[in-house]
Amino acid sequence: MARKSQKRVLLFLAIILISFILFGSYYGYRIYHRMYAENVTLLDKEHTYIHIPTGSKYAEVINILEDTGVISSIESFKWVSSRMGYPYSVKAGRYKLKHGMNNKELVTLLRAGLQTPVRLTFTGFRTPQQLAQRISRQIEADSAEIANAFLSDKTPNLYGFNQQTFIAMFIPNTYEFFWNTNSKGFFDRMKKEYDRFWTEEKKKQANDIGLSQVKVSTLASIVEEETIKADERPRVAGVYINRLKRGIPLQADPTIKFAMGNFTLRRILTKHLTVDSPYNTYKNRGLPPGPINAPSISSIKAVLNYENHKYLYMCAKPDYSGYHAFAKTLSEHNQNAREYQRFLNRERIYR
Numbered sequence: 001m002a003r004k005s006q007k008r009v010l011l012f013l014a015i016i017l018i019s020f021i022l023f024g025s026y027y028g029y030r031i032y033h034r035m036y037a038e039n040v041t042l043l044d045k046e047h048t049y050i051h052i053p054t055g056s057k058y059a060e061v062i063n064i065l066e067d068t069g070v071i072s073s074i075e076s077f078k079w080v081s082s083r084m085g086y087p088y089s090v091k092a093g094r095y096k097l098k099h100g101m102n103n104k105e106l107v108t109l110l111r112a113g114l115q116t117p118v119r120l121t122f123t124g125f126r127t128p129q130q131l132a133q134r135i136s137r138q139i140e141a142d143s144a145e146i147a148n149a150f151l152s153d154k155t156p157n158l159y160g161f162n163q164q165t166f167i168a169m170f171i172p173n174t175y176e177f178f179w180n181t182n183s184k185g186f187f188d189r190m191k192k193e194y195d196r197f198w199t200e201e202k203k204k205q206a207n208d209i210g211l212s213q214v215k216v217s218t219l220a221s222i223v224e225e226e227t228i229k230a231d232e233r234p235r236v237a238g239v240y241i242n243r244l245k246r247g248i249p250l251q252a253d254p255t256i257k258f259a260m261g262n263f264t265l266r267r268i269l270t271k272h273l274t275v276d277s278p279y280n281t282y283k284n285r286g287l288p289p290g291p292i293n294a295p296s297i298s299s300i301k302a303v304l305n306y307e308n309h310k311y312l313y314m315c316a317k318p319d320y321s322g323y324h325a326f327a328k329t330l331s332e333h334n335q336n337a338r339e340y341q342r343f344l345n346r347e348r349i350y351r
Contacts (some may be wrong), residue, residue: 034076040101041072043258047098049116053262054140054180061110077103086111092140094118096178117176124172126263131170135186138177145183146252159191161214164290165315174298193334197297205304209241218287220295220303221246225254225263226314229322233302239311239326248312250281258292266349281344292305318343 050064062078065071070275081087082101091113097106108114120138125131128150149155149166155164170190178185185215198213206216223237243250253268259277273280279288311326313333318340325340327333 006262029157034079035104036102037076038100039076039103040070040097040106041097041335042070042097042099045099047096049094049096051094051179052090052092052110053141053223054092054182056090056092061090062126077106077267081107084111092180111182112244114182115178117265118179120177121174122170122172122294124293124296125170128167131167131294139186140180141183141186146186146323148185149187155187162290165218167213167221167294168214171197171300172294198227202304208306209306211303214290215287215299216303217295218291220299221291221293222250222252222254223302224293224295224299226252227259227322227324230298230302232323233299234305234307235309235311236324237303237306237313238309239314240312241306242312244286246312247285249283249285250287252281254292255279255281255288258288267344317338 013058020028024207032193035295036114048068048070049067050070052061052064056064058081062074066074066078071077084104084107086107087112091110092118093113093115095109095114096116097109101109113165118138120135122131122134125134128147132143132146135141135146150163153162156162159166159169161169169187170195173193175189175193177186180190203213206213219240222240223233227233240250240252242248254263255264256268256272256279257263259275260272265272273282278284279292281288309326310328312328313328313330314324314334315333315336317323317325325336327336
């Protein structure tokens, strides 16, 4: 009897042990499955991005994931998030989700704030509003804050500029930013890029011309508007340098368009030249108070490496080539101008 009782006890213990093993295996499998099973499904895409705004809470992250529909099991994601402490470690940013990611990979990515940078690009712009719109479409920075910064001297003064010259700080190019960069972060970065661009060599070139860095950008902005042909820009810059050296008004049509707030004008008439503005380079000698756009690096380099010649005048060629006819004398220029005016009349371009 004692042996039978002992066998029953051993059998009972064996059953309990096996049950624990099975239960542990099942529970372990469930944990493993929740942690490591694929949970990001993108169908026909290899990756996608989610954007978590600054100040977001965990519940908002869940809403973002649910709205984008990239998570196969939101409940398993919540389970893993809870155990990895993510609900208390939400970080704003732009995150790259790859097809087939598991919950552990995803939570690790989000919890550590391992963002994928944005390649932010902006080319020449004429107004703060244009800059603000382009930037706010690419990073989180508020468009109104960027635009308003130009309306007072407070922000420009922080970086050594004023309202008229602040635009010179923004060198058009492609930069890497974290998506959740705010307006101040954007301005700080642009000042660093500005300082990096203006090397000692470039500063010396500007000094040799007799221009400050801002004035180089101001002249470059006029060159930028005068010609779309990069190979012609050093020659155009040379014309304006010659006029500056001789004290001759620049008489640059793009500054008239800027003063009037109308860059759609295709023909500058005599009545336009009377506009009362410090940007009217027909009425005022020297450079205007600041750039009329954010000039490209090509135009800035064209000023720094301007073509040394004796031309004092230029006029668009009577065709659609985009190039100019250059002249050393007023009589020669007047002849070029008459030919261009006849061309405009033939093309019925009156304004």
